[in-house]
Amino acid sequence: MKFISKRVGASALAAIFVVSSFGASGSNAVAQDKAPAQAEQTVLESDQTQTAPAFAVPAAQSEVRFVMNEVVQELPEKAEVPESTIETQSDAVSLRELVGDVDTSGELSREMMCLAKAVYFESRGESLDGQLAVARVIVNRAESQRFPDDYCSVVTQRSQFSFVRGGRIPDPKRGTRAWTKAKAIARIAHRDMWDSPAHDALFFHATHVRPRWAGRLTARATIENHVFYK
Incomplete structure (x- = not known):
């Protein structure tokens, strides 16, 4: 991307x-x-x-x-570090530990912001495994030929995510634990730092509904309140 x-x-x-x-x-x-120079996110x-x-x-x-006149070239005050160049190694033994290890203090690129917002609005009430599965679906779609090729376009694609209004993603409550977790999960999914049962899923829906398209797909996993499909 x-x-x-x-x-x-x-x-x-x-x-x-x-x-x-x-x-x-x-x-x-x-x-x-x-x-x-660039990201996600992503960007400056x-x-x-x-x-x-x-x-x-x-x-x-x-x-x-x-x-010959003097050549004048202004340099950026601060260059953003691309997500792909950030260290992805971790000795964490659980997803919860990994979420705690991931640095979420820096600014997110535009693309990473879209991914983190999707995790926040779509699954902040789910377990970390459920949040990671939702993030994986968005990452997988961006890598698939069947969907747009960047996170923001995937999330804002028409009739895909109910929290999107008029092609716009709302702002989260920054500074909350839920937002911090969403940013960490987004980076973990983007860097493929942790395996998910929904590792290759492209679709999901809530367990309390049964859309007609689900019968044509292969179920990959049921995590918390969502069913994931390939």
Whole structure:
């Protein structure tokens, strides 16, 4: 999953040559594509300004003089560390211990935020295993050719998650234990740090309903109040 935006800047180079009885003039455009550093989540852009070399020829002189302007490039104050480069090793012997070990203090990328919000709104009342299973479904869908290829598009896909309203995901109650757990579960699922009975599931529904599509799929696991299918 890659999310790339491009910005194009151009600078004109002009030179005028006057030699005895004839003259000529011309200009060229130089374009440079720039892509911001990334994530999820995921994600941060910084403005960069680059001035290309400018060439000038004084009219009163017979030889060409080249004048190069200083190249100015602003650097981002802080670069976000991609999720894929973060250490994924853990000696945790239980999912609960692993959730406690995962660092949730940093900012989430946009994609990781969508995944964590889905865990929070869809399954915060479930066990950690149930929350991880929901997160796995979203990760699996983003990796499947049958669904959109990023977490936010998967979560906001029409008629898929009831907490989404008008294509928008609501904000969680930040600072709560439920939100901290949801962020940890999202990172665990994204990095595939813990096995889940619903490891390859693409669908799920609550146990108190029986949708017609469920009969055409293979059940993978029933965890708490959800049934998961491949």
